Amino acid sequence: MGSQSENTEVDQLLLNARLRDELEPFLDESVDVLACKQLPTSDENEFLASMLAWERAPALPIAQWFNPPLQLASPERLSDDELRERLTAVIEKLSTRRIYLELTDHLSDRQLYCLIARDILPSHEKMIDLPHNYLNWRCLDADLDAETWLAYYATDEERDMWSAENSQPMPAMLPPPYPRDLPRKLDLPR
Structure with missing residues (x-):
């Protein structure tokens, strides 16, 4: 031995x-x-x-991480049901390449679909194909939209820290209008 x-x-x-x-x-x-x-x-x-x-690793638009490249139909041409179905499919497809979305519960299905088409798919990112590598895409920039982050996502501790650092009124905590159960990175044993 x-x-x-x-x-x-x-x-x-x-x-x-x-x-x-x-x-x-x-x-x-x-x-x-x-x-x-x-x-x-x-x-x-x-x-x-x-x-x-x-x-x-090459830096490629995320859409080109897929074969064939991932393309979304124009949201204007889709009914709400069609859009929801395609949104679910694209989120699942992204997760197959270990791309996970975070902070989406403040966005309607149509807003999230548009964000994926406009911001995520064309974004150039390093395509690293290792089992423990993943890409978390935050669908909200807390620095640019502190009010939304504070209302829907910030913990009590984060809200207290923000309040201590800023002299602005604290928005009320609200339940997210579009709660989703999205694919997430699994903590795999090493």
Whole structure:
């Protein structure tokens, strides 16, 4: 049993050397940070592989992450029922590429569909295809729309912090008008 454990450690050290060699053209201080930390070699290798995948990944519009590229019908041509059906399908499709939507419960189906078509699908993002990588898309910028964030999403603690930092009246907490049960990143065991 000791021999298998030794082989695994040797394999991890060889992988570590290979990953560091492949990362050399991209080196910056983030690799130096690893030298200061006491990580198990397998964890360090996972981090290095993630960095290498980031450096090599193309930045593509999210629509082009799919084959064929993901396209949405014009919302003006869809009835409410058709739009809801297509919205559900596109949200599921996005989740197959580990793209998850957050903070959507203040948006109607039509507003969310339009946001996906207008902002998400054309957005250039690094397409990293590693099992633990995912993209959370926040459908609300709390800095740009603090009132909506405070009304629907902020915790009591966040509301208290905001109140202490700002001299504006606090909006009432409201139940979200369009609650959704969306696909979410699962915390997978390592």
